[in-house]
Amino acid sequence: MTAKPHLYALGAIVVLGLLAAFGLHEAVVLDLVFTLLLYAVLGQSWNWISGYAGNISFGHAIFFGCGAYASALCVTHGLSPWLAIPAGALAAAALALVTGFPTLGLRGHYFSIATIAVAALVETFARTTPWLGKANGFELPIASGWAALQFPQKGPYVVLALVLFAAVQLATIALERSRLGYYLRALRANHAAAASVGIDERRCKLIAFAWSAMMASAAGVLYAQYTLFIDPPSTLALAISIDIALIGVVGGIGTLWGPAAGALVYVVLAKAVALRFGGAGKGYDLVIYGAIICLIAALRPYGIVGTIVDALRRRRGAVA
Amino acid sequence: MSALLEVRGLAKRFGSLRALDGVDLDVAGGSLTGLIGPNGAGKSTAFACIAGAEKPSAGSVCFRGREIAGTAYHRVAALGIGRTYQLVQTFADMTVLEAVTTGALLRRPRLRDAVAHAEEVLAFVGLSEKRYRLGRALTIADKKRLEVARALATEPALLLLDEVMAGLTPAECRDAVDLLRRILARGVTVLMVEHVMEVLMPIAEHVVVIAAGKTIFSGTAADAVRDAAVLAAYLGSPLEHGEIAGHAP
Numbered sequence: 224m225t226a227k228p229h230l231y232a233l234g235a236i237v238v239l240g241l242l243a244a245f246g247l248h249e250a251v252v253l254d255l256v257f258t259l260l261l262y263a264v265l266g267q268s269w270n271w272i273s274g275y276a277g278n279i280s281f282g283h284a285i286f287f288g289c290g291a292y293a294s295a296l297c298v299t300h301g302l303s304p305w306l307a308i309p310a311g312a313l314a315a316a317a318l319a320l321v322t323g324f325p326t327l328g329l330r331g332h333y334f335s336i337a338t339i340a341v342a343a344l345v346e347t348f349a350r351t352t353p354w355l356g357k358a359n360g361f362e363l364p365i366a367s368g369w370a371a372l373q374f375p376q377k378g379p380y381v382v383l384a385l386v387l388f389a390a391v392q393l394a395t396i397a398l399e400r401s402r403l404g405y406y407l408r409a410l411r412a413n414h415a416a417a418a419s420v421g422i423d424e425r426r427c428k429l430i431a432f433a434w435s436a437m438m439a440s441a442a443g444v445l446y447a448q449y450t451l452f453i454d455p456p457s458t459l460a461l462a463i464s465i466d467i468a469l470i471g472v473v474g475g476i477g478t479l480w481g482p483a484a485g486a487l488v489y490v491v492l493a494k495a496v497a498l499r500f501g502g503a504g505k506g507y508d509l510v511i512y513g514a515i516i517c518l519i520a521a522l523r524p525y526g527i528v529g530t531i532v533d534a535l536r537r538r539r540g541a542v543a
Numbered sequence: 544m545s546a547l548l549e550v551r552g553l554a555k556r557f558g559s560l561r562a563l564d565g566v567d568l569d570v571a572g573g574s575l576t577g578l579i580g581p582n583g584a585g586k587s588t589a590f591a592c593i594a595g596a597e598k599p600s601a602g603s604v605c606f607r608g609r610e611i612a613g614t615a616y617h618r619v620a621a622l623g624i625g626r627t628y629q630l631v632q633t634f635a636d637m638t639v640l641e642a643v644t645t646g647a648l649l650r651r652p653r654l655r656d657a658v659a660h661a662e663e664v665l666a667f668v669g670l671s672e673k674r675y676r677l678g679r680a681l682t683i684a685d686k687k688r689l690e691v692a693r694a695l696a697t698e699p700a701l702l703l704l705d706e707v708m709a710g711l712t713p714a715e716c717r718d719a720v721d722l723l724r725r726i727l728a729r730g731v732t733v734l735m736v737e738h739v740m741e742v743l744m745p746i747a748e749h750v751v752v753i754a755a756g757k758t759i760f761s762g763t764a765a766d767a768v769r770d771a772a773v774l775a776a777y778l779g780s781p782l783e784h785g786e787i788a789g790h791a792p
Contacts, residue, residue, distance in 0.1 A: 402648045402657075409634050409645045415596065416632035420697050421620030421649040539675065 244381035253377035260384035266470035266482025268438035274477035277411030282342030284463035289315035290443025295361035319436035360454025475526030553602035564756035577747035595619035625699030633678035646696030
């Protein structure tokens with residue numbers, strides 16, 4: 224019940240991250256840390272609707288894309304990139320509500336199918352719409368400083384990603400201790416029984432989906448400000464949606480630390496395998512990464528954190 | 544005593560199948576009413592229509608003087624009707640305490656208050672020691688107890704129990720009857736479906752018998768077992784043969 228261990232763990236991560244941001248100067252390492260935090264945020268965002276609420280989304284990249292495109296549009300129109308945070312969140316939430324409203328109350332896989340369809344639609348729309356940069360995307364003009372949300376070094380980006388990660392983890396800790404969190408878990412376990420104790424499925428899931436979309440959008444803003452170049456393949460593609468879902472599944476669906484663990488495995492594994500076996504265009508790295516994912520899925524279907532939680536429960540005798 | 548629940552002409556069709564075809568029943572406030580009938584009579588369907596899980600095709604369901612037929616399932620709980628399922632529907636990966644807390648959150652939005660209320664309900668049904676067990680790791684008897692606790696935690700005025708005794712050993716049945724008496728003493732009105740009449744006989748003031756989707760009897764349990772139509776419905780009826788023999792032209 225108590226949130227204290229989680230808060231201490233989060234505090235420790237923030238301190239370590241700040242030490243890295245201010246102490247390290249190796250761009251490669253800082254880039255890894257930034258990527259790791261960003262994926263952890265995206266994984267947690269996915270976890271709200273797909274983990275806690277149990278509706279698997281295969282289109283989460285479009286919410287990430289909402290933030291990234293909001294950022295690009297603001298900057299190229301001479302507006303502050305800070306404005307992209309609320310604007311992207313608004314667009315992402317609206318998209319989530321439109322996708323979720325007709326599908327989140329349905330049984331079966333309609334929701335997952337709808338997310339794929341809407342994601343494909345959004346990607347095509349971006350690819351063909353002049354004011355969204357078509358297939359070329361956007362290059363953000365170079366600037367510097369907190370007002371422009373751009374920095375010559377990577378340290379401040381790591382700090383920003385750390386702030387976002389901490390905010391998302393705190394929100395999730397709060398979710399687990401809220402009526403909404405209990406209701407989502409109940410709905411995932413048994414929707415009929417959930418209705419019998421007064422839970423409004425569509426309302427709860429729409430709220431979760433909207434929050435989920437807004438978190439992903441915030442990550443998108445940060446990503447655009449970091450890479451200063453966005454286009455449909457780097458922000459909206461199905462491959463990104465699948466990466467996000469994989470992180471959530473590998474780490475452990477519906478757990479507080481699952482997405483962070485999944486992101487760690489994803490970034491370390493993907494980079495390590497790519498360094499060792501990648502290059503030369505042979506694609507061995509992808510084969511090996513895929514095999515590892517399959518192994519985790521086959522041996523530990525509850526993911527890394529799910530397995531640990533189960534082991535703890537067994538020790539306490541919660542499971543006969 | 545005015546009726547807490549009044550059902551009139553309740554009908555439910557699934558395609559061309561008439562699962563319910565005119566169910567009438569009254570449940571007096573503070574009473575325990577039994578709903579019985581042979582297999583396939585439509586007991587569970589009637590329950591589902593009253594609880595809002597199914598929309599009735601026709602008829603009225605009046606709860607506390609208010610028409611609730613066709614109200615969305617999740618709103619019925621908020622109006623004050625709790626239920627259990629014939630086949631237990633637990634929140635498998637929640638602990639016992641979490642599941643009951645989920646019920647308590649309906650009237651107590653703050654988690655702290657809901658947990659406190661859930662603890663109280665668990666003590667009442669006798670599940671306190673198993674509060675940290677997962678729902679899926681319980682015995683059948685405990686799962687049924689958990690369902691009752693979860694429904695009670697929503698603080699219903701009317702509790703619908705669907706075969707809570709089925710599959711229990713005689714000792715577990717006695718415990719369940721004892722729990723039922725304490726639930727009534729708490730001021731909760733109970734409507735329970737039972738397939739087995741003997742279970743209901745000693746505790747139900749009033750029984751309603753349905754057969755083939757229709758109410759065929761309404762009265763005391765003692766009268767029910769002497770009623771010709773009830774016996775006919777249950778036994779496929781030697782009486783009918785007798786009637787035919789006696790009244791043959």
